[in-house]
Amino acid sequence: MEIKVLAAAKKIHGKTIFKNVTLTLHSGTIYGLTGPNGAGKTMLLRAMTGLIRLSAGSISMGGHFVHLNKKLPVSTGAIIETPEFLDNISGIANLKTLASINGWADLSLISELAQMLGLQSSDLTEKVSHYSLGMRQKLGIIQAVMENQQIILLDEPTNGLDKDAISAFQHLMLQLRADDRLIVIASHDDRTVAALSTDIIEMHDGEVQPASERRNAS
Numbered sequence: 617m618e619i620k621v622l623a624a625a626k627k628i629h630g631k632t633i634f635k636n637v638t639l640t641l642h643s644g645t646i647y648g649l650t651g652p653n654g655a656g657k658t659m660l661l662r663a664m665t666g667l668i669r670l671s672a673g674s675i676s677m678g679g680h681f682v683h684l685n686k687k688l689p690v691s692t693g694a695i696i697e698t699p700e701f702l703d704n705i706s707g708i709a710n711l712k713t714l715a716s717i718n719g720w721a722d723l724s725l726i727s728e729l730a731q732m733l734g735l736q737s738s739d740l741t742e743k744v745s746h747y748s749l750g751m752r753q754k755l756g757i758i759q760a761v762m763e764n765q766q767i768i769l770l771d772e773p774t775n776g777l778d779k780d781a782i783s784a785f786q787h788l789m790l791q792l793r794a795d796d797r798l799i800v801i802a803s804h805d806d807r808t809v810a811a812l813s814t815d816i817i818e819m820h821d822g823e824v825q826p827a828s829e830r831r832n833a834s
């Protein structure tokens with residue numbers, strides 16, 4: 617399974633956010649999406665999940681085009697910017713609500729993931745309004761993987777995570793890669809990117825550095 621980004625471009629009010637982005641991403645790989653603030657990483661991830669319309673080019677998953685605000689052609693888990701949850705209900709209630717959108721909730725997998733990331737079962741029953749940034753991020757990670765999504769797109773997933781949680785997160789990502797998932801991690805956390813990524817996609821001013829200049833250790 618692949619994600620193909622072909623000559624993708626996005627302009628907002630005449631300003632180029634990204635352009636000429638052509639990439640083929642493969643399952644069983646963790647891609648580190650790097651680059652300075654404002655390079656266009658988040659916008660590219662938003663385009664991949666169908667949250668914004670491209671100005672030119674196309675994005676497909678598993679051979680089918682991604683369309684604006686439509687169900688994605690391949691099951692995809694994502695954290696784009698800060699994970700959004702309903703504050704006045706518990707963590708577990710949020711996960712159940714989100715899972716039910718796709719019609720599937722595996723409570724034993726959720727509790728296994730929570731335990732792995734250091735989220736206690738008493739935390740899961742706490743209202744999200746009482747969560748710390750790290751707890752929200754852990755809930756976001758669980759949400760992005762709890763339905764065995766084939767594609768996992770994560771924007772700054774280690775934000776707010778402590779050292780132990782970062783190692784647990786890295787361990788989880790490596791497990792998922794071994795399970796043939798396609799993972800993209802946009803991050804300023806160089807250590808996590810270096811520890812996990814077999815391919816670095818570097819963006820500058822809305823353009824991706826040519827593949828031939830990229831490190832490819834896979």
Ligand SMILES: Nc1ncnc2c1ncn2[C@@H]1O[C@H](COP(=O)(O)OP(=O)(O)OP(=O)(O)O)[C@@H](O)[C@H]1O
Pocket residue numbers: 628633651652653654655656657658659660
């Ligand atoms: N809603 C918007 N309208 C217009 N321009 C926007 C909008 N959102 C983002 N931008 C611009 O798009 C560009 C790319 O932003 P993006 O958030 O994708 O960068 P990034 O690489 O994720 O940066 P960071 O490392 O800070 O997260 C920036 O110049 C930003 O100002």
